[in-house]
Every structure is written in C-alpha cells, then in structure tokens.
Amino acid sequence: MNKGVFATKAQKYWAIGLSALPEKPGEKKPAIANWTSYQANPPSKDRRAEWLSRYSNCGIGINLGTQVADGEQIAAIDADDDIWVRPLRGVFGEEACAKRGKKGATFFVRVPKSEKVKSTVLKAVEGFGAIDILSGGKQTVLPPSIHPNTGQPYKWLGQPLHKTKFEDLPQVDKRFLGVLATAIKSEHVPCLVSGKETHSAALSFTAQLVAADATDSEIKAFVLGLFPDGYAGDTHKELPGMIASVREKGFENSAFNVPYDPGGTGPIPLGFDKNGNFVVRDQERDLILSATSSQLL
DSSP: OOTTHHHHHHHHHHHTTOOEEEEOTTSSSBSSSSGGGGSSSOOOHHHHHHHHHHTTTSEEEEESSOEEETTEEEEEEEEOSGGGHHHHHHHHOTTOOEEESSSSEEEEEEEEGGGOOOOEEEOOSTTSOOEEEEOTTOEEEETTSBOTTTSSBOEEESSOGGGSOGGGSOBOOHHHHHHHHHHHTOTTHHHHHHTSSOHHHHHHHHHHHHHTTOOHHHHHHHHHHHSOTTOOOTHHHHHHHHHHHHHHTTOSGGGGSSOOOOTTTSOEEEEEOTTSOEEEEETTTTEEEEEOHHHHO
16 A cells, blocks of 8 residues: 555545545555544544544545535446446546546546435446446545555546546436436447447437437437447448437437327337346237337337
C-alpha cells in the first residue's frame, strides 16, 4: 500500500464535504467499523485526527449517498466490463470524473434525493459484465490506493473527484437508469461489439432504446460506443436516419404505457424461457412460441 495515501488525501475530501474513509491495505473494505454512519455525518475534528494518525498508511475511499448540493447526493456507476466504458463516456463526456482499477471504470454522478435511487446491480447480456449502481449504504475506493488484485494504484480518468465541482458531475435519474438497463441487457449488444452485419442489430437496438425513453444523444453514445475501434461500416452514417425512422413509427415510451389487450388474435404472454426470451401463445395457430423483444416489436 502506498505509504501515507489516506494521510495525504483524506483532508481534500473532507474539505469539500465528502466522507473520506480509510481502506484496509489489500482490500476494498473500510478499516473502521460502522462506516455507513458517516454518510450523512462526517467525522468530527477529533475523530479525523485519530484516523489520520492510526490509519495513515491505509488507502482511501468515500461514502456514497452523501448530500453534495440541495436535494442531490453523490453516487457512482461502476461498469465491470471495458465494453461499457466508451458508451458511458459518450453519454457523460470524455472528461467525466471516473476512476479505473483492474478493468472497466467507475463514473461519479449526482442523483436527486427525490428519485430515491437505490444501490442495485444491472445485469448485462450473457458474456458481458454487469453495471453496479452505487448509492446510499455503499462506498468506493479512490486513487491512488493500491488495487488488491493488480498491486497497482487506481487511476483517474478525466478530472479527479476532489478537483471536480459537484455541479459538473452528470445528473442521473431513474429514467436514465432504465435506459442503461435496457441497453446493457439487449440481445443485440454482441453483434454491435463484433462490428459485423450491424444494420439490423443497430435498428432493433435503437427501437429498444427509444421505447425506454432514451434521448437521441444517448442512443448515439450507446450504439457508436459499442462498435469496435476503427469501425468504418455504413451503420455509423445511417444511425441518425434510423433514430428518426423509429421515432416516426411511434416507439416512444408513451406508446407502451397502456394495458396490453391481446384481443382474439394477439399473442398471449405466458412468461420467459431460460434464455430470457418472451414465451407467448399464438392464438391463431394455437402454438406456444418464444420470441426476443425485437421480434415482438
């Protein structure tokens, strides 16, 4: 563990209202008990002095869920797979405050308290890492603490957190988290990542994101961010037209906010199969079928 990491960095975070925590050497855990109690109540001056003396050689982390502005709390979006880093940087901006350990990246964001965003795991399509939403009751390790698996320091991507104005952090709400969940679990992700025969996959993926109430810029960030480096296919140029076409066909979220009535001919939903596809009964042919979301659309 880097000598003096906690001792040299903690004051910078306490000074801006964040709850700095000493991290156990070689672990991703705070070295103190009851650390969640400091989320809303930063340690006193005496307690800080005690920690700086006792935990000088520890790494450093912060509590998440701490209020950073009127009605807003700090949170983090932790992408466990490198494949999600480019799409998220496309949404948040290349200079967005983030940190990297062994793989992926953790982006710091602010969330409205009124949204009551809870810590959760967003599962991705099979073969790709999940994305953790870290809010109240969670903490995260900060650079330059040493990563327990690599033995190397965590590194900042973009501006370090202690040098970032809270109002410059991206604001995230439940709408965007719904878009994010839709994007990462889409069955079209592997095709986009491969960069091969992407037109149909990009069109269906766009329809899914429009239905999830994504903005045009978010759709572009996810689609283009998933393409491999050096991708030069026509889908890149066709994407704006795809988005416009999908919107014209009424895939907006509002179109899906009415109760579904299969009537006498429509498919009757029965549940899901082991692959996550929809299972329906075709009334006209009296058959049980499975279908992906794009096939149903």
